[in-house]
Amino acid sequence: MNTIIIIPALNPDEKLISYVKSLIQAGEKQILIIDDGSSDDCRFIFDFLEEKEECIVLRHAINMGKGRALKDAFNYCLTNLSQTASGVITVDSDGQHSVEDVLRMKEALTEYTDSLILGARNFSQENVPPKSAFGNKMTRVVIRLLYGGNIADTQTGLRAMSYQVLPAFLTLFGERFEYETGMLIEALQKKIPIKEIEIKTIYYAENKGTHFRPVSDSWKIYKLIFGTFFKYAFSSFSSSIIDLGSFQLFSYLLKGTNLSVQVWMATILARIISSLYNYCVNRNIVFKQDCKGNNTFLKYYILCVCQMCTSAALVYLFVRVIGLPRLFIKVIVDMLLFFVSFRIQKNGCSEEINDVVYKNTHSTCCIYGVHSVA
Structure with missing residues (x-):
């Protein structure tokens, strides 16, 4: 050849x-x-x-x-x-x-x-x-x-x-x-x-x-490497702010109801709003994916729930086993899930099913949701 x-x-x-x-x-x-x-x-x-x-x-x-x-x-x-x-x-x-x-x-x-x-x-x-x-x-x-x-x-x-x-x-x-x-x-x-x-x-x-050129060329290289990751991190952080703000708002509006109902309803409603925002930002800005699947939205929320449940289960497990404060464990677990979620979305780019599902996965489980009831 x-x-x-x-x-x-x-x-x-x-x-x-x-x-x-x-x-x-x-x-x-x-x-x-x-x-x-x-x-x-x-x-x-x-x-x-x-x-x-x-x-x-x-x-x-x-x-x-x-x-x-x-x-x-x-x-x-x-x-x-x-x-x-x-x-x-x-x-x-x-x-x-x-x-x-x-x-x-x-x-x-x-x-x-x-x-x-x-x-x-x-x-x-x-x-x-x-x-x-x-x-x-x-x-x-x-x-x-x-x-x-x-x-x-x-x-x-x-x-x-x-x-x-x-x-x-x-x-x-x-x-x-x-x-x-x-x-x-x-x-x-x-x-x-x-x-x-x-x-x-x-x-x-x-x-x-x-x-x-050590400084300028290194900057360009790492700017390229971290480009998508930084947008992904911003998406997660801004979603977290929206989620926390919405949680506080709905908690105030539901004041006077049973505490359990108040917490769970505020959590669910806040997560719906923040996840809609996160879904749109990830699809249109972070990964710029033009999804063609009609059931992408449903799959997105299935994966979102799976991540939430994984976070809650791990926090519960480590709190029971280690005995550290719940908030501290939550931050560590969600930070790990943040990187796992990013890798899943990045590495699933070329496979058809990943194009439909993973690149639009809910990505706000790091920093995001530290207020959730574990």
């Missing part, structure tokens, strides 16, 4: 020429290089490579970012090279990816045609800069917590995917390094399998040649 090697480059040195020559000597016949607005001092490098029959050079007039370079390259491959190749391999221009590992990725692509394949480095080795190891491990933990993916190397630029998978990544948000994180999130949400192939861990001069 023929593949296209994609190399986005910004102000590379002459090592890029040697690297491309090594790829050609290894048998690669289609190499797509993106000049992402490099300075005039580097023009001779791209001019030299463009003369190679195995190379195609795309040029950005200004620096537009690695994400934009990759998306432009993917689009070019699908529209112009679909008859000559069936997949692509993205490679960094700084020499961190050995030719041997590129060839191993090519072999893996013949086996995993439906997957996003990552070249995974070992961040426990001594030659890994501390900031790179810390950044990768932190991102790995957060993605695993929020999206369920157990990915060893979230920042690798060595990736392979077939034309079958490639269209899923064409319209993703992100123009710089956050785009590669977006690819991982998209794969996890769309249930695209992620395979990892262990590769050599190569860093030159403490990775000083990187164009990654």
Whole structure:
């Protein structure tokens, strides 16, 4: 199977020429290089490579970012090279990816045609800069917590995917390094399998040649990762406020009735109002899901009741067993249910039944409902 090697480059040195020559000597016949607005001092490098029959050079007039370079390259491959190749391999221009590992990725692509394949480095080795190891491990933990993916190397630029998978990544948000994180999130949400192939861990001069901006690019990456989660948290918090306010209002209006009736009626009426609000916000703003099922609303409330009952049962159990204050236990239990609910909704995106049910699940059981009778 023929593949296209994609190399986005910004102000590379002459090592890029040697690297491309090594790829050609290894048998690669289609190499797509993106000049992402490099300075005039580097023009001779791209001019030299463009003369190679195995190379195609795309040029950005200004620096537009690695994400934009990759998306432009993917689009070019699908529209112009679909008859000559069936997949692509993205490679960094700084020499961190050995030719041997590129060839191993090519072999893996013949086996995993439906997957996003990552070249995974070992961040426990001594030659890994501390900031790179810390950044990768932190991102790995957060993605695993929020999206369920157990990915060893979230920042690798060595990736392979077939034309079958490639269209899923064409319209993703992100123009710089956050785009590669977006690819991982998209794969996890769309249930695209992620395979990892262990590769050599190569860093030159403490990775000083990187164009990654620690503050601004890290901010963009984590803003992308937490984007939906923060909207989800706001939905839960605002629903909680509405629920508490409604509970107090109905408690006042029902003053004079039996205490048990007063509490339960106020709780039920408040939960109906706040859950209607939460349902609409989650569907239209948080997950932006256009549901087509006629019975979605009923299923939503069935799941809402299930979560409420789960919370009440766990609070009752822990209060009886541990003996801690009921309110404290309620907060802890509902915080756990909050993350569980988020994961259920995020991980159910691609399956039809989850599209109908889980992405519209009631999500206000954290922070929300701490006033409920357990």
